[in-house]
Amino acid sequence: MPINNVIREKRKELGLTQEQLADYLGVSAPAVNKWEKGGTYPDISLLPALARLLKVDMNTLMGFHEGLTKQEISSISKNVVDEIKANGYSAGFKMLMEKIQEYPNCYELIHTAAMLLDGSLLYYGAGISDREYYENQITTLYERAAKGDDEQIREKACFMLVSNYIKHSEYDKAQEMLDLLPDKSALDKRNFQAQILINQNKLTEAAILLERKLIMEVNDLHMTLVSLMDISIKENNIQNAAYQVEVYRQSAKIFDLWDYNSYIAPLELALNLKNIPDSVSNLKAMLDAIFQPWDMKSSPLYSHIGISYPQENTGRLMLSPLLSELETNPRYDFLRTNEEFTKLLKQYRAKYPE
Structure with missing residues (x-):
């Protein structure tokens, strides 16, 4: 959950008005209003006091451990595909990257985004002039997913990277990534x-x-x-x-x-x-x-x-x-x-x- 939503929801849960929150922190009510609308963010020096006031830890306030359910990721993917169909690949790409910025540690979202953008580039990207840029961004997403803490996602991302590196004749990188994967068990x-x-x-x-x-x-x-x-x-x-x-x-x-x-x-x-x-x-x-x-x-x-x-x-x-x-x-x-x-x-x- 973005910090503006955390501030708004936790403030309401505690029965505080924007004016009261502003008084406690020594800022103006319009400043709090802008925080909650996402127009501006609290000064870094205010974050510890704000977290204590809202009775949350810093990780919750900043959304560091926030994840997404499979259903939420599926819904995001559908919205992105709809955006690509309606407004083009670049619009869908922008929407998805903004969502990843919101959930930078959600490796399932990152991996899903890489696969969605990869597939969509094949289907919808015929006329894109800066195709190489998007291909590089997709590779970066796979590389991020390959460094995550979910073993299954890491393996899937590694396989995709091996394929991409081979496609671009980057054989040393492909071998390096392949060496990270476990050997397939003789018994399935x-x-x-x-x-x-x-x-x-x-x-x-x-x-x-x-x-x-x-x-x-x-x-x-x-x-x-x-x-x-x-x-x-x-x-x-x-x-x-x-x-x-x-x-x-x-x-x-x-x-x-x-x-x-x-x-x-x-x-x-x-x-x-x-x-x-x-x-x-x-x-x-x-x-x-x-x-x-x-x-x-x-x-x-x-x-x-x-x-x-x-x-x-x-x-x-x-x-x-x-x-x-x-x-x-x-x-x-x-x-x-x-x-x-x-x-x-x-x-x-x-x-x-x-």
Whole structure:
């Protein structure tokens, strides 16, 4: 709770008027009024006397140990997303940073803010000119969360930092952060937890636990296959790379993933080989797949956690940053003279204008 709210609420709890509080502290009533409205703050020399008068300790007065519930953090996140949609990314960023200034030691809020801003930058940040500034600020938030006192949040933040550092080729930092993480246990306790729940006939809880575990492990498998493909390409072993891509593609279908996922690795291989026909073909398939529904709930693998995505809205959110990437990233320069590639971009820009 901000200091102005503490002063106002504690004063009222004690049945004091602003005039009485001012008299006790030797200041004017308008000064107290400004404190409570947040326009100004008490002089530092007055803080001990003010805390004693309001019958609170200094930490409570200054809000040092103040935290937020998960529900409050969820509500803040929703408000920020609404602000981004209404007034743009920078407005939502400003709102969230102000909230973090209010709760500087709430590491769950800091970590949630980093993830929200990270995701929103992908969806809504296509036209932002100072994108690098925001990326650096997001990294700073993850670094703050990684120094917090909550072990789970620290680990999540460290994983995100490793990913970000690798993305920016900061491999020494990535290794340093990775070394801070505990080695994964050879025994996954989620399997034991599921068996306990099954034996207790808590079948829905067990299914939710295992389905979430499955989707996470499939995603991990795909990251591994893409990395193996990258190694094979660097070793100039295209046959191995093609095989790894095919395993990726088939597993996406076997595990009932969104059709969009099936084209990620094939596109990566085509781009690395600068294969124009395959690159264009996979890009077209990906762009088409963005607007195809993914009904997780209809899959026997995810029937307890699955939801039906409103794909038209999701597709529109993903399309703009994806098209901007295709239009500006030097990685796609070898495609720019290809008539089918330029026609594809124009077609989707015209079909779904920003």
